[in-house]
Amino acid sequence: MKKFLIFATALLGIFAFVSQSCRNMKMPTVPATTFTATPTLSAAQETQTAIAQITQTAIALQTAGPSAQATATAAAQQTQTAITKFTQTVTPGIAQTVTITGTNTAAYTYTQSPTQTLIVTGTATVTPTSTQIVYTAGEYYSGNHYTPCYWMGTTRTDLPAPGLGGEATSIAVSGGIVYTAGYYYGTNHVPCYWTGTTETDLPDNGNGGDAFSIAVSGGTIYIAGDYLNADNDVPCYWTGNVMTALPYGANSGQANSIAVSGGTVYTAGYYLNGSYDAACYWTGTTGTDLPGNTNGAWAQSIAVSGGIVYTAGYYDNGSYMVPCYWTGTTRTDLPGNTNGAYAMSITISGGTVYTAGFYYNGSSSISCYWTGTVRTDLPVSVSGGEARTIAVSGGTVYTGGWDGYGPCYWTGITQTELPQDSFGGNVYGITVQ
Numbered sequence: 281m282k283k284f285l286i287f288a289t290a291l292l293g294i295f296a297f298v299s300q301s302c303r304n305m306k307m308p309t310v311p312a313t314t315f316t317a318t319p320t321l322s323a324a325q326e327t328q329t330a331i332a333q334i335t336q337t338a339i340a341l342q343t344a345g346p347s348a349q350a351t352a353t354a355a356a357q358q359t360q361t362a363i364t365k366f367t368q369t370v371t372p373g374i375a376q377t378v379t380i381t382g383t384n385t386a387a388y389t390y391t392q393s394p395t396q397t398l399i400v401t402g403t404a405t406v407t408p409t410s411t412q413i414v415y416t417a418g419e420y421y422s423g424n425h426y427t428p429c430y431w432m433g434t435t436r437t438d439l440p441a442p443g444l445g446g447e448a449t450s451i452a453v454s455g456g457i458v459y460t461a462g463y464y465y466g467t468n469h470v471p472c473y474w475t476g477t478t479e480t481d482l483p484d485n486g487n488g489g490d491a492f493s494i495a496v497s498g499g500t501i502y503i504a505g506d507y508l509n510a511d512n513d514v515p516c517y518w519t520g521n522v523m524t525a526l527p528y529g530a531n532s533g534q535a536n537s538i539a540v541s542g543g544t545v546y547t548a549g550y551y552l553n554g555s556y557d558a559a560c561y562w563t564g565t566t567g568t569d570l571p572g573n574t575n576g577a578w579a580q581s582i583a584v585s586g587g588i589v590y591t592a593g594y595y596d597n598g599s600y601m602v603p604c605y606w607t608g609t610t611r612t613d614l615p616g617n618t619n620g621a622y623a624m625s626i627t628i629s630g631g632t633v634y635t636a637g638f639y640y641n642g643s644s645s646i647s648c649y650w651t652g653t654v655r656t657d658l659p660v661s662v663s664g665g666e667a668r669t670i671a672v673s674g675g676t677v678y679t680g681g682w683d684g685y686g687p688c689y690w691t692g693i694t695q696t697e698l699p700q701d702s703f704g705g706n707v708y709g710i711t712v713q
Contacts, residue, residue: 417451420705548582592626636670
């Protein structure tokens with residue numbers, strides 16, 4: 281779990297050793313204070329909070345006794361020592377006891393005590409707050425075009441698109457930097473990615489293409505998608521700006537998702553085998569077909585855990601679409617609806633498979649996620665919608681997608697609408713840091 285610095289105020293037992301004239305005076309004590317870190321504050325802001333609390337303690341001492349003013353002044357001066365000496369590294373969400381010990385010597389002008397030594401000692405129980413932030417990527421409709429963007433919590437950041445709008449299809453956060461992949465609209469779709477808000481075009485053979493998924497590993501950016509070659513869509517992935525075409529037979533294909541594990545690149549998607557679309561994944565450039573149905577199957581997402589490849593998607597059983605995931609090449613069907621259902625995203629946490637998607641109830645689409653094969657429907661503010669992406673952090677399931685209002689995400693089953701321009705939008709990628 282991410283660690284961060286807090287500055288803990290303490291249960292201060294303050295003892296002033298004074299001259300003979302005031303040796304028997306009773307010295308004041310300070311009540312216990314619990315300092316809880318706030319996830320929205322920076323380290324500098326946390327410092328100011330600690331300063332304010334210690335200073336308030338010092339002011340309170342001024343009414344405590346004949347020699348309290350000197351003690352209060354010393355306590356105020358002790359602030360800097362508290363900042364520099366009592367900084368602790370703690371784990372968010374776990375109560376810890378921080379021991380505080382320090383001394384400060386200063387001269388004061390008091391008839392009872394020309395010189396004092398302030399000794400500060402005590403403990404404080406600190407329960408830091410988790411700093412997890414939900415990042416989502418997608419687009420919103422601004423009246424005449426779609427604008428690619430990402431949201432940090434509910435704060436939207438628009439992404440520059442040189443053409444006539446575009447979409448952000450995936451998101452990753454590494455080293456505090458937000459990376460998104462997608463495309464913008466030129467003469468054709470132009471595949472690209474953004475580092476923060478800096479856009480970088482990806483090579484596409486000059487005919488256009490799409491970037492659907494992004495991962496960052498060891499400081500290297502990996503992106504999955506496709507490019508147009510004559511009349512065929514060619515599945516591919518990019519390592520930085522270097523494109524690698526994936527085998528797809530003699531027809532068309534598409535790489536929808538990417539994962540990197542142990543230095544190996546894994547991508548998932550499908551290709552047209554001459555008769556129907558066949559779901560598959562690639563290990564490097566080696567393809568593996570996934571069992572589906574001769575009516576067609578599509579892999580939409582990939583994850584690798586414990587050396588095992590997991591993919592999610594759906595297949596056509598001849599009557600409707602069936603959501604499923606594959607463990608290696610073993611297919612597991614997910615409960616959906618006879619009107620059709622789709623698994624769009626997959627993640628693994630604690631050995632459990634989580635997938636997100638949607639199904640049709642006969643009148644509208646219903647967003648949902650599956651824990652293993654147990655389906656959980658997601659509530660929406662306005663009817664209709666789809667869950668397109670999923671992440672699990674700290675045992676909590678996060679999904680992103682849209683409803684009849686526009687882009688949104690769910691924490692468990694609690695929905696959060698994301699700001700847009702009142703014309704709708706979508707979320708395609710989610711990560712939690």
